[in-house]
Amino acid sequence: MKIAIITVTENGKILGESLQNKLLTDNTIIKVQIFHKNVKKTLINSFNKFDCIIGIMATGIMVRNICPLIKTKENDPAVLIIDEKGKHVISLLSGHLGGANKLTHKIADLMGSDPVITTSTDLNSKFGVDCLANKYHFKLIPVSNIKSINSSLINDQKVWIDYNSNYEYLWEDTEVSDSYEHGNNHSQKLLVSNGISDLELVEKKIVLGLGSRKNISTEKVLKAIYLAIANLDIPIERINTLTTGEMKKNEHGILEAAKTINKPLKIISESELKNFTNPDMNDSEFVKSKFGIGGVCEPSSLIEAGTKSRLILRKTSYDGVTVAIALSFN
Template sequence: MKIAIMSITENGKSLAMDISTDLKNDPTVIRVDLFHKNVKQNLEAIFYSYNCIIGIMATGIMIRNICSLIKNKKDDPAVLIIDEKGQHVISLLSGHLGGANELSIKIANLIHGESIITTATDLNNKLGVDYLAKKYYLNIDNISKVKNINSALLNNEMVKISINSKYKFIWEDLDVKKSYNKINNKSKDITVSNNSVTIHLKPKKIVVGLGSRKNVETISVVKAVKAALKILNLPIERIDSLATGDMKHKEIGIINAAEELGLPLEIVPTKLIKDFNNEDINYSNFVIEKFGVPGVCEPSSLIAAGEDSNLIFKKTPYNGVTVAVAVSKN
């Protein structure tokens, strides 16, 4: 997640710096930038360049300045509001698809404040279909129908889900009432319906990129992958493949780990990595000197995930293994 934190007062600026420091240690936070004052101009310049905008200011100030920028549920970034004393963290916009609700809880815990969430499904301990789409990286074919399905969930109405057995964990998240019905099929797409309303959810491609020291043990690679997925709260079944650079294509530990995890291993040519440009990649002087490329796990994951893919887990070392996770745009 790329996060912009905006402040107006000096107290707000200080709080923004503290939050930024904490978030930079979170492997799921790819980038954090701070903006002080000039709220209107900054919002107009950056609103769709970040996954989340955090405003340390009065709620009214943020609302007045984003009202002309908002497009729709699918495209709008998450917007959070925090008072300058850090007492309340308000999920203001894009609570589910943008992840504002979840992030408000995370930040409230960091600053010892209170998370304020107003979405009906959360308040009634129900998981909305848009929440599941965010959690498991699924594209929704028709955002306008989400409210119909969520209303059905809230009212304990019959909701049917047609799902490949590989993704049964999604059904298990939804299965909180006996009235729900599960139907298996062979398609990767997931269908959720209530009466005449149907939503199709298409899983995006998720790739775990790997780098490692020479002769790394299989168990180290497996543990590293599982540790990253635990932080992302994703089951191994949701991952589409592992990826590494061809300088590691004979690394037995990585090859065996892919087999043990039941995932295909994609080998990315060194030339593609060398020519690949992405502002989110962390450059390693050691890797540049040894292989002539800026890194292995991050560019491998991004290239394998496809054009315009994004990092959701930045390069993180685990006992001789580096892990990064990328997700496709569609």
């Protein structure tokens, strides 16, 4: 997640800098940038470039300035408000699909603040279908049917998920199993229905990129993979593809790890890695001096995920193995 923090007072700026430092210890946070004052101009320039906007300011200031920028539930970024004393963290916009509610709780925990959540499904302890989509990185088709499904959940009416065995992991999630019932048709699609409206959940492609020391063991690669997906709170079944660079194409530990978890392994050529650029990547001087490229796991994951992909886990080292995870937005 890429986050913009906008402040308007000196106390707010100090709080923003403290929050920035805390957020950057989380490898699922890709970038945190602070903007001071010029709220209207900053929002115009950043609203569609960041996954989340955090305003350390009065709620009214943010509301007046984001109104002309809001477009659709599926595309708007998460928007949070924090008072300059850090007492409250408010989820203002895109609580579910944009992840604002989840981030509100995370920031409140980091700061010792009170989270303020107003969405009905959360208040009624129901796992909204848009929360399900956010957690497991699904597209919802059509988005217009979210309201009907969530209304049924809130009113304790039957909502079921029709699925095949590829999605069995959903029922290991207590939030899912407490809110939904099993479907009966075992469709080839993942469908959520209340008998009136249907929603199809379509996987966005998730690619896990790998780099490693020479002669790394299979066990270390597997351990790194499972630690990485634990950071994202997703099961191994949700990973679509593994990838690495051409210089690692014969690395036994990586090859065997892919076989063990039964995932395709895509090899990215050195020339593709050298020519690929992305402002969110973290280059390694060691890798650059040895192979002439800035890294392996981040660029290979982004290349394989597609032209509009984003990192959802930045390069993280686990005992000789580096892992990055990219999500397709194609």
